[in-house]
Amino acid sequence: MIDTDLLFIIFIVAVALTFDFFNGFHDAANSVATVVSTRVLSPGQAVVWAAFFNFVAAFGLGVHVANTIGKGVIETSVVDEKVILSALIGAIVWDVITWRLGLPTSSSHALIGGLVGAAMASSGTGVIISEGIEKTSAFIVISPFTGFIAAVLLSLATLRLYERIAPAMARSIFKRLQLVSAAAYSLGHGANDAQKTMGVIAVLLFTTGHLGSDFYVPLWVILSAHAAIALGTLLGGWRIVRTMGLKITKLEPKDGFAAEASSAAAILFATQVGIPVSTTHTIAGGIVGVGSTRRLSAVRWGVAINIVIAWVLTIPAAALIAAGAYAVADRF
């Protein structure tokens, strides 16, 4: 007969995979916003395309981000079932609130906020690993700036290359290239975001003695996390797709290509150096970048500023909710 502790761990793993699913539902649709808004793919085709590459990212892109989430944000010695469950509750509740409001905030930062809040409620501020928080916090700014700069450079370079090319031909070429850039973006998204869930599950298994003496990410965790995020991408997030793809600025296929290719490169870079970044932040930076090359007023700054406010609130808000959840869980 299975003991209740193991059942509780299985339940928390299921909650973590549900969070991953909602990450796909909430965030991953950003991968296809530009492809849809430029009418390269229909919404249905675009989500299948993105989901496929979300899953393919399970192979060959390492687990650096999972290691950072698992060992680099809070001390593993304070992690137990209640901390992880509270962290996930904090992140999921904040994701649902922002999803209802149509704000493309970061599930990744919500998860980190949740971990910090739950750990602090459990054992105080001393258990927070400042290096991990500093890196993650710095990349809240660095990743959209990088997406912005890369998109501007790419956009200006392609503008020069296509100066004497007929617009119809350029449009046809960029429609095809956007399939590649969207795939690269989804690959980066799958790699960086699914690894956050992997990190949470792996640290839970490690601290409860189910991994042995060394921390690692088991293959079944890698595959199930990628499957969950891919399924989430398939099923949702259109409210946010509209905000990202259409409300910030109007896009042409060449803009979509520049925004996606530069954001994909930025996310894959962060994934390789083990830093959890928001794919939402990065693509927003890329979209603002391509919009700015036409003129700064092409960017709807009111929408962009609302998004930034929601980003800034994400870590503290998710931390507060997680701390509250821990306070309740600790009574049992």
Add this chain to the structure above:
Amino acid sequence: MSDLATEILLGIATAVLAALILVPMFVVMKLLLDAGLVVLFAVVVSCGVLVAILLRHETTR
């Protein structure tokens, strides 16, 4: 040259151009990260602000 061949050549040229811009940029970012998070942060934010100022100047003339 047929339209199809032109499209294929331009597509390849665009992909190469993207690689020539993005790959060196991220190699430099890795070097900056190795030098320190503060260095990377300062350089990226300064470049971002500079690019925005230049764009504002160029697009409002």
